[in-house]
């Protein structure tokens with residue numbers, strides 16, 4: 001594993017399995033009455049959020065605190081950072097404050113790579129622009145593994161705005177590393193032009209894929225995409241690519257339904273499907289903490305020989 | 312005026328000759344010239360080229376003198392072997408009136424280390440709505456012949472047609488920055504595999520190609536001269552080739568960086584960085600297939616010339632997230648080396664071909680009588696002496712440009728400009744500014 005976790009490509013198959021196995025172990029801690037481990041005592045983790053995401057920030061914060069790290073939340077939105085003070089200046093400030101790891105969420109693709117050029121601490125990408133969100137992919141894989149067992153040969157369908165989705169990008173990379181067979185389903189306007197070179201299959205027809213899916217991940221569709229003519233109307237989108245109760249009924253018995261949140265109920269997913277027994281949407285949130293604990297532990301703890309070494 | 316005797320320079324065609332410079336002109340070219348009054352320069356192993364001419368330079372003055380000035384930019388040009396540059400119009404204020412182009416022209420006369428020919432804006436404020444006073448700029452002291460809204464595309468077909476027609480009255484040329492604005496809204500880099508992986512909004516080749524195709528048709532329809540700035544895609548080369556096959560009056564330029572770098576640099580730069588905005592440029596770096604087509608197009612003359620698109624930016628405008636970074640890279644001081652690496656060392660062009668693409672053709676397109684002339688007695692002594700065997704890492708700290716946004720810093724490139732003469736006066740000697 002590299003020093004930073006910026007892209008799902010940073011993880012080899014062994015790295016990824018180690019993260020998932022570690023997360024399993026750490027999840028047991030969460031079941032105890034004292035939820036804290038002393039592992040990262042004395043280390044400082046900075047949550048550097050240039051973009052609002054209370055959910056992801058709290059998840060990282062809880063993960064760091066359960067490992068006894070000191071946590072500094074640095075919300076750059078609306079502060080002097082958002083205009084005038086550059087990312088580089090912020091990086092130098094964090095460096096001076098002795099940050100051992102920086103969890104960065106940023107609206108610009110690649111911002112974590114720039115940060116990694118400027119600081120010594122570990123950089124963990126908590127979502128950058130339309131690039132990647134690797135810990136989301138890890139928690140998704142973790143959730144799938146809990147329900148489906150090994151991901152080797154499993155058929156995973158990801159539906160919706162792949163073009164603008166950092167979640168889809170990270171998932172395609174990670175799930176193919178883990179041996180799953182990914183199919184992306186979207187209107188052609190919401191697929192990257194070079195998607196043919198990605199390690200996955202592509203379909204424009206959701207119904208033809210559903211019956212063979214072990215897991216279906218619905219992506220959020222932004223209503224503003226409509227104005228840019230990515231699809232004609234929300235109604236047409238929902239009809240062709242939404243997971244309705246009718247479509248849900250064609251899924252295999254064991255299949256699970258996922259969503260990275262926040263959902264547009266009634267657009268990409270019907271309310272009754274989101275709340276159904278096979279929906280893992282709420283569970284994903286809890287799993288996020290365990291997975292992020294594992295990532296922080298492996299990057300910062302230095303206990304595992306495969307981890308923490310420079311690339 | 313002092314005399315210079317250049318001994319044993321390889322002149323184009325490969326012969327080794329002496330060149331005597333006197334009274335700003337080439338007085339004599341021959342073997343064993345004797346000139347006791349002349350200062351002698353040993354040019355053994357060096358190539359003598361006609362002084363280079365750039366059709367596309369951003370000098371940033373007036374307005375962004377912190378990034379570049381006429382003085383610093385022309386010093387950089389001289390170090391790069393240039394004796395004339397065209398100063399692009401996207402300054403602050405925009406060079407869209409006789410007053411501003413004359414100001415730049417005067418600055419060039421006063422402080423220039425090479426000749427400065429201002430480019431006039433096609434439309435007022437580069438806004439693309441209303442023609443600027445093209446005639447007044449043409450008739451001004453600056454004698455403008457090249458008009459461009461560079462940085463912006465003249466995307467309104469009617470405005471473009473009128474501009475092409477109007478400049479015929481004074482043998483002008485419209486130099487188009489071909490970029491369909493709607494297809495490139497928010498675009499960050501070449502649209503393709505790399506942009507998809509990086510999650511950066513793609514900039515499709517067709518956004519450039521569709522405008523070039525339209526403009527070629529317009530230029531043919533009204534019988535005017537069109538020049539296409541910084542062609543960057545294989546498809547664009549094909550369209551220019553087609554237009555030329557029809558006999559239309561279309562010329563095109565390519566930048567050194569589009570001949571040498573690809574969009575893969577944005578993902579894994581040769582210096583090991585990802586998303587390094589040093590590679591963010593307009594038009595964007597394209598694929599290896601595009602680079603190959605551009606090289607072939609320059610070699611066979613489809614693309615007429617090399618233009619640097621020297622675009623200086625302050626450090627803080629590049630040391631940032633990719634999306635926020637300014638577009639552009641400097642190029643004057645590395646152009647000859649990059650073109651040597653891309654075209655000469657690969658066997659695609661010989662030195663005469665390089666002189667044609669970097670001096671003769673750009674001077675012709677810009678209608679500069681005193682530049683781009685073959686080295687022969689009676690010509691103005693605009694000469695560049697170049698050492699193609701030299702090899703070193705590019706050290707940007709020594710650049711004369713005020714800006715440092717070069718993608719080549721730390722990389723090894725061939726060649727070095729040893730001397731530059733502007734009308735017989737050295738602007739660079741032994742690699743150093745005079």
Ligand SMILES: [Zn+2]
Pocket residue numbers: 461462463488540541593594
């Ligand atoms: Zn341009």
